[in-house]
Amino acid sequence: MRNQQLDPTHIVTGMAVENNYYVDVVVHQDNYVSGDCGVTWHPDGGSDGYIGLATCRWVRDGDCQRHDVWYDSSWTSRRISDGPRDALACQEIGHTLGLTHRADDCMRRKIDPGGIQVTYYDDHSVRLINTNY
Numbered sequence: 001m002r003n004q005q006l007d008p009t010h011i012v013t014g015m016a017v018e019n020n021y022y023v024d025v026v027v028h029q030d031n032y033v034s035g036d037c038g039v040t041w042h043p044d045g046g047s048d049g050y051i052g053l054a055t056c057r058w059v060r061d062g063d064c065q066r067h068d069v070w071y072d073s074s075w076t077s078r079r080i081s082d083g084p085r086d087a088l089a090c091q092e093i094g095h096t097l098g099l100t101h102r103a104d105d106c107m108r109r110k111i112d113p114g115g116i117q118v119t120y121y122d123d124h125s126v127r128l129i130n131t132n133y
């Protein structure tokens with residue numbers, strides 16, 4: 001178990017190896033094929049399709065109580081540096097915290113492995129996260 005701050009928000013995170021009632025986000029990584037989770041996944045060598053996905057498994061009183069995050073190994077395993085993987089993780093975890101796509105931080109829709117990797121939440125996203133939690 002680790003406990004870390006989700007910088008620069010107020011959220012304290014921890015990692016559990018056991019899936020129980022208190023786990024808020026379950027992370028999966030595999031080689032997904034189109035149709036898994038109801039979406040079209042990034043094909044090997046292609047440029048379109050999902051490389052990561054955040055879904056809600058359990059809703060109570062209108063709020064998602066448990067999310068799943070899915071990372072496509074066929075994309076993440078080909079990334080040589082941590083930047084693109086960190087950018088993707090930032091975005092998918094951001095979705096579990098209630099953030100939608102926008103242009104200014106890691107919530108930008110496209111992850112460009114050859115471009116600048118945006119691996120942080122800007123002040124706007126931080127304010128939204130801290131307002132929600």
Ligand SMILES: [Zn+2]
Binds near residue numbers: 091092101109
């Ligand atoms: Zn997204």
